[in-house]
Amino acid sequence: MAYLFQQILNALQLGSxxxxxALGYTxxxxxxxxxxxxxxxxxxxGAFLCFVAATVLGLSFIPALLFSMLGCxxxxxxxxxxxxxxxxxxxRVSAVITALGVxxxxxxxxxxxxxxxxxxxxxxxxxxWHVGGVTLSSLQVLIIVLSVLLMVFLDWLVRRTMLGLAIxxxxxxRTVAAIMGVPVDAVISLTxxxxxxxxxxxxxxxxxxxxVIDPYMGVIVGWKAFIAAVVGGxxxxxxxxxxxxxxxAVEILVAAFLPSTYRDLIAFALLFILLICKPYGIxxxxxxxxx
Amino acid sequence: MTSNxxxxxxxxxxxxxxxVRDLRVRYGHIEAVQGISFKILAGxxxxxxxxxxxxxxxxxxxxxxxxxxxGEVLFEGQPIQRLGSAAIVALGIAQVPExxxxxxxxxxxxxxxxxxxxxxxxxxxxxxxRHVFDLFxxxxxxxxxxxxxxxxxxxxxxxxxxALMTRAKLLLxxxxxxxxxxxxxxxxxxxLKDINRTGTSLLLVExxxxxxxxxxxxxxxxxxxxxxxxxxGRELADHPRVKEAYLG
Numbered sequence: 001m002a003y004l005f006q007q008i009l010n011a012l013q014l015g016s017x018x019x020x021x022a023l024g025y026t027x028x029x030x031x032x033x034x035x036x037x038x039x040x041x042x043x044x045x046g047a048f049l050c051f052v053a054a055t056v057l058g059l060s061f062i063p064a065l066l067f068s069m070l071g072c073x074x075x076x077x078x079x080x081x082x083x084x085x086x087x088x089x090x091x092r093v094s095a096v097i098t099a100l101g102v103x104x105x106x107x108x109x110x111x112x113x114x115x116x117x118x119x120x121x122x123x124x125x126x127x128x129w130h131v132g133g134v135t136l137s138s139l140q141v142l143i144i145v146l147s148v149l150l151m152v153f154l155d156w157l158v159r160r161t162m163l164g165l166a167i168x169x170x171x172x173x174r175t176v177a178a179i180m181g182v183p184v185d186a187v188i189s190l191t192x193x194x195x196x197x198x199x200x201x202x203x204x205x206x207x208x209x210x211x212v213i214d215p216y217m218g219v220i221v222g223w224k225a226f227i228a229a230v231v232g233g234x235x236x237x238x239x240x241x242x243x244x245x246x247x248x249a250v251e252i253l254v255a256a257f258l259p260s261t262y263r264d265l266i267a268f269a270l271l272f273i274l275l276i277c278k279p280y281g282i283x284x285x286x287x288x289x290x291x
Numbered sequence: 292m293t294s295n296x297x298x299x300x301x302x303x304x305x306x307x308x309x310x311v312r313d314l315r316v317r318y319g320h321i322e323a324v325q326g327i328s329f330k331i332l333a334g335x336x337x338x339x340x341x342x343x344x345x346x347x348x349x350x351x352x353x354x355x356x357x358x359x360x361x362g363e364v365l366f367e368g369q370p371i372q373r374l375g376s377a378a379i380v381a382l383g384i385a386q387v388p389e390x391x392x393x394x395x396x397x398x399x400x401x402x403x404x405x406x407x408x409x410x411x412x413x414x415x416x417x418x419x420x421r422h423v424f425d426l427f428x429x430x431x432x433x434x435x436x437x438x439x440x441x442x443x444x445x446x447x448x449x450x451x452x453x454a455l456m457t458r459a460k461l462l463l464x465x466x467x468x469x470x471x472x473x474x475x476x477x478x479x480x481x482x483l484k485d486i487n488r489t490g491t492s493l494l495l496v497e498x499x500x501x502x503x504x505x506x507x508x509x510x511x512x513x514x515x516x517x518x519x520x521x522x523x524g525r526e527l528a529d530h531p532r533v534k535e536a537y538l539g
Binding site for chain 2: 171172176184
């Protein structure tokens with residue numbers, strides 16, 4: 001029982017990181033109908049910014065988190081303006097290929113600065129508590145709470161604010177949004193900034209939880225978060241969160257009860273079956289026809 | 292001073308609200324709009340009629356700033372061809388797009404709120420909202436419903452209401468009668484005339500030529516990207532060429 005509870009806690013920690021990254025995929029897809037395959041590498045840059053903040057700049061926890069988030073937000077906007085905006089009317093596949101290229105560029109740019117894996121120093125003096133056989137670290141709690149707070153904030157932003165309204169309107173019809181007076185370019189850039197800053201936060205938290213980082217760390221984690229977004233229903237914000245937690249849970253629980261080499265095999269087989277049953281993802285819906 | 296401002300006041304009625312000079316739109320090698328000039332005076336309803344493909348929608352899209360074009364567009368004397376669509380809306384030009392362009396995943400109220408994006412006058416927005424709900428009581432009943440669940444007629448009403456929420460001085464209407472039953476078309480046109488009486492000018496683009504010309508003070512007839520006739524709405528409605536083309 002205590003073992004199961006411990007694993008659930010681990011699942012929540014991993015799931016909240018997947019969910020944060022999945023949000024970036026789903027937001028960009030929602031507004032541009034494109035998969036930003038560079039997003040996993042933005043997550044990686046977030047982790048490296050955490051490293052820079054902790055070592056070179058000597059920042060403490062909160063400023064370092066903001067440094068990672070803002071740095072990634074800026075990176076997201078620059079990528080969108082330079083690489084994706086010129087392709088907005090181009091076939092989607094061109095944009096996707098560009099995104100893959102941008103991702104590779106980020107990996108190798110990071111490789112230039114940091115040819116070896118790096119160890120991220122602890123920014124958070126972690127305490128642990130033992131409650132009935134379960135070990136609860138303050139870092140774990142912090143990761144889960146912070147992620148959930150960011151997700152609640154994003155959900156509020158998209159559902160309740162004018163910016164959120166504009167994001168939803170643009171994802172339905174960019175041209176009509178423009179003739180209603182919405183500054184479409186600015187809103188798309190902001191959406192990239194928000195998605196990338198969540199990826200940055202995820203990279204930051206990941207670096208604290210698994211403190212050895214390298215330029216390729218974003219590839220696998222990015223793929224998994226992308227799958228989480230698709231499982232939840234790509235384009236759907238709550239779906240991305242749900243998908244992230246589901247993927248985290250499946251991975252941890254499979255590894256907890258079966259040989260760990262089976263982990264990805266079983267996890268992805270389950271997701272595959274889920275997608276066959278629900279092709280648009282759990283919360284995704286086939287888009288109704290425009291009249 | 293007094294006489295001066297009185298002159299200004301008396302000339303207001305004939306003020307040019309929108310002036311289009313030699314507007315040209317190209318799609319690849321095809322020039323869809325081939326140098327069109329027209330004017331809309333403050334308070335007028337002007338109809339642009341013509342068959343499918345005559346370039347009507349392109350003209351509206353160009354004025355709204357979502358289609359690149361050659362030539363000049365002046366709104367209240369100010370050139371707007373270099374402004375972005377958001378700035379054009381802020382100046383007071385709103386469009387009711389072809390096919391209505393209702394945001395299907397937004398509620399009726401959210402569709403209306405979106406159109407107030409660049410307004411900060413909260414009280415006036417609330418008053419505006421009340422006004423459009425008075426004009427279209429059915430929208431008030433369906434405030435929380437998603438735009439995609441409305442009928443065609445309701446969507447058309449919402450599209451007009453949404454354009455009004457921008458506090459436009461000029462509404463550009465792209466085929467407001469399209470796909471609607473005759474009774475609904477009459478209702479929509481009656482409401483459009485009401486809107487016009489409160490001082491909003493209308494540029495009405497229609498394939499339903501007679502209906503539009505009868506509602507309009509002046510009209511222009513387009514054929515393959517050129518203006519071939521213009522006159523008062525009544526003159527054009529009775530013009531043999533128009534009758535021949537649109538009544539068969």
